[in-house]
Amino acid sequence: MSIIRNNAEHGVRGLERTEAQARAAYDLWLARHRRGGGGGSRNGFIGEHERRFRVFWDNLKFVDAHNARADERGGFRLGMNRFADLTNGEFRATYLGTTPAGRGRRVGEAYRHDGVEALPDSVDWRDKGAVVAPVKNQGQCGAGGVREERAEQRLQRWIMDDAFAFIARNGGLDTEEDYPYTAMDGKCNLAKRSRKVVSIDGFEDVPENDELSLQKAVAHQPVSVAIDAGGREFQLYDSGVFTGRCGTNLDHGVVAVGYGTDAATGAAYWTVRNSWGPDWGENGYIRMERNVTARTGKCGIAMMASYPIKKGPNPKPSPPSPAPSPPxxxxxxxxxxxxxxxxxxxxxxxxxxxxxxxxxxxxxxxxxxxxxxxxxxxxxxxxxxxxxxxxxxxxxxxxxxxxxxxxxxxxxxxxx
Known part of the structure; x- marks a missing residue:
């Protein structure tokens, strides 16, 4: 049970908490997310510990006030997740990228919607087994990553078209077991780069600013999308169909793995896999509002979507990697x-x-x-x-x- 939900059951509201109650909540949060705050964590210094508590308390008030409104009117909920001791500015600087520069798009026609074609009411690629890989944590790299169907892979740069182009040009990618993602900046292992287990033949972009075309694409396969994830509500999202404030400053790469309609509220949503670990949101996922008034979609989800094209067979297995170096x-x-x-x-x-x-x-x-x-x-x-x-x-x-x-x-x- 989360700190917020536990306190809500005991009638505590963030704006009414005493400092002692807030500190008790912070201690619980530290035990879960920082394991005591020692060696190398953000809370390793006494002064920093106090500053982090003040940020935490401010976020706690924000979360409880939001959830109090959600209790009365319905809607998505926020929670004190692992980003709860970060200001929104710190969160954006640490975990998000920058808006990509303008580039030529390779728009495909396969998924362009004609305005009348009937589409499935709901799709969830998580039900298709290995097509969707488990949620992982990108760490402090400002990269949402790219996962290819049937073999989970990640690239440091989140601009999806560049990643797909590299995969096609390289002739494929290695497995995670052989070349694991480390969530750290570093240099590529060229020997591992030459090992190829799964490949793609190319990629195409979904027609931009068209949610129906994006829906058609997601009905056929998971689709990489760029979104504006820099809002405070997005940072602290916990559950429900996200209808919070966000713009179109695309700063994060994620994967749309399905869509549907919430049975309780009737709200249409996208099912989006994030890369901030399974303890963020709904087990690492967020349901984002679908069919919004803005042509760009919620948080710009329809602005820059792309998908890999797979026609030919995968590469023949590469020779085994050299024996690992000694400790x-x-x-x-x-x-x-x-x-x-x-x-x-x-x-x-x-x-x-x-x-x-x-x-x-x-x-x-x-x-x-x-x-x-x-x-x-x-x-x-x-x-x-x-x-x-x-x-x-x-x-x-x-x-x-x-x-x-x-x-x-x-x-x-x-x-x-």
Whole structure:
């Protein structure tokens, strides 16, 4: 049961909560989403912890006020999800991309609706098994990703046409098992790029600003769409048919996997798979209002939709990948997986007692003993939580990586 729903059952409204009640809710939220707020989380510093609480409380008031109106009038609900300690500006800067530049479109005619053709009342590609992959978490990459039918794949750039063009030009993509998505910026593994298990023959764009054409396309297959996901209500969405405020500043790539009509309210909706993890929205999905007055569709969903074309067979299986690299030996007793860097979490004088594994190879271990920076951005700034190319360089990435603690080395056991 969520924090909001639990408090609603006890008659608590956000505008009436005392600070003590808000702090109790924040502690519950931290236990679920930050595991105590230590090592590498946003709440690792006392001052930052208090600032995050104030942001959380403000969002809590917003959520409870919205849900109170929903209780009276009906409609979608908000919740204190994992973005609840972020201002809307921080959320947009961290988890969303930028509006793509204008480009030529490859509009297909296969799904153009003539205005009279009958379409199925509802479609849900999640019922088709492997066609729709499970919801995953993109992390802090501003990329919604692209998933190909029958083989889940992700690309760092969310502009769908560019992604489809790469897949077709590359002759296919590898499997997730062999080349997993890491939710981190980095360099492509060219050896993995040459392994191809599933392919497409090309792609086409759905006629823009035409919800009926988009509906026809979704009736035949999942469709990649771009939306404006930067609103505060979208950030904190929990359930129901989303009718909240949003514009057409396309900043997020998602997948329309179906459509239907809500049985309780009669509201027409799109079923959209997001990439913010299964604990956001309705198990990682959002139902967005359909058949709106604006030709662009809700949040611009009809503006830039595209789909892959598959006619030929998949590539023949590639040779197996080379054997994995050996793990990194931190000291005599501790080691980290291949492709990571050993960093000391806790030491006495010049001897490390507890090691952590930075999730990138050749990284710089930051002095806070809980974060690290990739070799391309080796200068740590723990206070600003950035990694820079050099001291005073304007080129930086937003957040250092958190280290994963390895087993305590055997020296500790000998000291006990």
């Amino acid at each position: 990194q030996q931190c000291d005599r007793y501790s080691k980290c997986p291949a492709g990571t860097t050993c960093c000391c979490n806790y030491g006495i004088r010049n001897h490390c007692i507890v090691w952590g594994c930075c999730p990138v190879e050749g990284a710089t271990c930051c002095k806070d003993h809980s974060t690290c920076c990739p070799k391309e951005y080796p200068v740590c700034n723990a206070k600003a939580r950035t990694c820079s190319k050099s001291k005073n360089s304007p080129y930086n990435i937003r957040t250092p990586a958190a280290m994963h603690e390895v087993f305590r080395n055997n020296l500790i056991q000998s000291l006990l």
